[in-house]
Amino acid sequence: MSDFSQIEIYSDGSTHTLYEFCGFDDCRRKILEALGLTGKLFSRDVFWTATPDTNVRLTVSSLDDSDRCVWCYGCGDFLRHANASPEPGGGFFGCECEDSEEDREPLEPMVEVNGRLELRPFR
Numbered sequence: 001m002s003d004f005s006q007i008e009i010y011s012d013g014s015t016h017t018l019y020e021f022c023g024f025d026d027c028r029r030k031i032l033e034a035l036g037l038t039g040k041l042f043s044r045d046v047f048w049t050a051t052p053d054t055n056v057r058l059t060v061s062s063l064d065d066s067d068r069c070v071w072c073y074g075c076g077d078f079l080r081h082a083n084a085s086p087e088p089g090g091g092f093f094g095c096e097c098e099d100s101e102e103d104r105e106p107l108e109p110m111v112e113v114n115g116r117l118e119l120r121p122f123r
């Protein structure tokens with residue numbers, strides 16, 4: 001598995017958290033473990049949906065379009081710039097990078113803030 005992927009978490013019906021990753025099993029495992037999800041989950045297929053408890057649904061799928069630049073939550077590597085998809089009123093979404101051909105710097109992955117994982121610039 002090496003395609004960019006995402007882990008989506010739905011909880012209590014409305015909360016929606018998205019963790020993108022580079023597609024490597026190791027990054028997927030690191031993110032899931034950081035979320036407290038271990039064991040049997042790792043023997044599943046590449047893409048799957050699990051329901052660890054009644055309020056939480058977790059889906060691993062291929063990466064959706066996004067309107068912002070994306071880094072891997074597992075290793076911090078830059079994955080891709082925001083998609084330039086057409087906006088309903090005309091114009092384009094897209095990143096605000098100076099050069100959208102150039103990869104951006106990696107970020108420090110797996111920084112835990114209030115139970116959520118975040119990416120931080122390296123200091």
Ligand SMILES: [Zn+2]
Binds near residue numbers: 022024027073076
């Ligand atoms: Zn990664």
